[in-house]
Amino acid sequence: MESDRQHAPAPLADVTLIGRLTHQRTAVVDALIRAEGFVGAQALHNRLAADGSAVGLSTVYRTLTALAAAGRADLVRDAAGERLFRYRPGPDHRHYLICTECGLSRPVDSGPVEDWADTIAQTSGFANVRHTVELSGVCPDCGSRHAAAERR
Amino acid sequence: MESDRQHAPAPLADVTLIGRLTHQRTAVVDALIRAEGFVGAQALHNRLAADGSAVGLSTVYRTLTALAAAGRADLVRDAAGERLFRYRPGPDHRHYLICTECGLSRPVDSGPVEDWADTIAQTSGFANVRHTVELSGVCPDCGSRHAAAERR
DNA sequence: CTTGTTGCAAATTCTTTGCATGACA
């Protein structure tokens, strides 16, 4: 499943953005991109190991943290409190609808919330207002799978 | 600030809702109500100790978790990943703007987000869509304190 | 009395950090 090197978005830029260009960082960024959704540090570490890239867990954490700090990754927390990271190709601010079953994430139109958040920011008297919006649900696939199981 | 026993919501109902009526649970619920905002389990445990109520930390965790499960408490996570609980008097669904400095929380008009979330839920094909919305910022008081420090 | 609760401490889980070795530029 790791073919298609053609349209590789060259994570190099992302790596150099946070420091030196190393094997490990490249591998982490690469794996994060291929994850195509939110992943935990430990999960990513496991995938890397499975792929043959022996990267230390600490390095995975450090790289992901640096990426998030550099604005190249989004960061949320799952119900268990684990940090989940997602690669962010562009500088845009997005919100996602995440399937609680399979982890599939789909970007949603967040315009209305942004406007709402801005309004709150302006009318509240609070400064430096930031918002976290997380939508979760069961995607169609997982949903139908459930339905089937229920009526078994 | 803890007078006005008249309209006291009698936490008894909340306690019995989650099991037996004990000293400890009453103390925890009471302290949570008096907190009037989001508090961490450990912080609540400290307050209880300061109030002379020696309740075990495990019991605080267990009680808060049970309350949240019973729908009598809201649960969010702060930036550090710590669970923060807030007493929920009614069955209504609310969102808050929380000060990152002092913890002050203020309910905000969440109508627009609710509508937005509903729309997403209906157009996405996802089932059982739930949302988490957290607004944080620096409240006026903390803000001016900052400003003063900055130009010191 | 019987069963649910508590408290303590040990166990878990996720994440961070110190420091010597090794790799980039």
Add this chain to the structure above:
DNA sequence: TGTCATGCAAAGAATTTGCAACAAG
């Protein structure tokens, strides 16, 4: 070659759990 990055293992922090003593109904 001089830093910066890595890896390992130990440290931290928040939360959960096992189990014997205890209290509520």
